[in-house]
Amino acid sequence: MIHKQYIFKNAEETARAIAELIKGKANYYKSESRLLNIALSGGSTPKQLFQLLADEYENQIPWAAVRFFWVDERCVEPTDAESNYGVAYDTLFQKSFIPAENIFRMKGEDVPTEEAKRYAKLLYDELPVWNQFPVFDLMLLGIGDDGHTASIFPYNIELLNSELSVEVSQHPLSRQKRITLTGKTICNAEQIIFMAVGENKSKILKEIINKEAVAEKYPASYIKNRVGEVEFYMDILAAKDI
Numbered sequence: 001m002i003h004k005q006y007i008f009k010n011a012e013e014t015a016r017a018i019a020e021l022i023k024g025k026a027n028y029y030k031s032e033s034r035l036l037n038i039a040l041s042g043g044s045t046p047k048q049l050f051q052l053l054a055d056e057y058e059n060q061i062p063w064a065a066v067r068f069f070w071v072d073e074r075c076v077e078p079t080d081a082e083s084n085y086g087v088a089y090d091t092l093f094q095k096s097f098i099p100a101e102n103i104f105r106m107k108g109e110d111v112p113t114e115e116a117k118r119y120a121k122l123l124y125d126e127l128p129v130w131n132q133f134p135v136f137d138l139m140l141l142g143i144g145d146d147g148h149t150a151s152i153f154p155y156n157i158e159l160l161n162s163e164l165s166v167e168v169s170q171h172p173l174s175r176q177k178r179i180t181l182t183g184k185t186i187c188n189a190e191q192i193i194f195m196a197v198g199e200n201k202s203k204i205l206k207e208i209i210n211k212e213a214v215a216e217k218y219p220a221s222y223i224k225n226r227v228g229e230v231e232f233y234m235d236i237l238a239a240k241d242i
């Protein structure tokens with residue numbers, strides 16, 4: 001497993017580095033007449049990235065060449081404050097410069113088992129397939145302080161090896177139902193980036209990046225792409241104990 005680490009002075013510079021990466025990839029893919037398929041996570045960390053893209057990247061990214069999918073979703077209405085799509089919509093996707101047909105949200109409001117099936121079929125219809133699983137170009141992941149990523153938690157870590165690309169999950173504390181990509185689809189991505197900022201991430205990042213024994217129970221510890229690489233984009237607070 002190759003952990004590539006990129007450390008920035010603060011959360012904004014971390015978000016900007018990922019925005020610049022998306023800009024570079026999108027322009028390259030456009031020059032190759034290819035579509036850049038990105039899977040987005042929810043939670044609080046991506047908000048700054050979405051805001052930055054909305055405020056500063058309208059004319060820098062060929063948005064028609066970029067398609068957005070989700071890593072996971074909470075089983076709530078899209079207008080609910082807990083909705084991952086809702087947060088992304090309010091900060092970025094309501095902007096008219098992003099083609100609506102390029103946005104493939106998980107429908108958290110629908111029956112979870114049905115939506116997991118629908119979304120899995122959509123991925124096989126829309127994305128290239130390698131080794132029987134869909135292939136994203138860029139997977140943007142977050143990490144919880146319990147070592148979860150997407151909605152794969154320590155208690156249901158077996159979702160890392162599921163033969164289904166999308167499954168129903170549940171938050172261990174809130175019991176909130178979730179829809180999530182599973183391990184073989186996540187790890188099938190060309191490029192995988194964990195975005196983590198703030199001091200509250202420092203302990204979990206130290207344990208995972210230093211490959212401490214306790215990290216064996218963390219789903220995030222097993223995430224790597226097809227060539228065994230995973231990238232960590234962190235601010236100095238999150239990286240302080242590595």
Ligand code: 6PG
Nearest residue numbers: 041042043044045142143149150
């Ligand atoms: C979700 C996410 C989840 C998130 C982590 C980190 O729906 O909650 O996709 O996996 O990335 O919980 O969340 P924060 O960015 O809020 O710390």
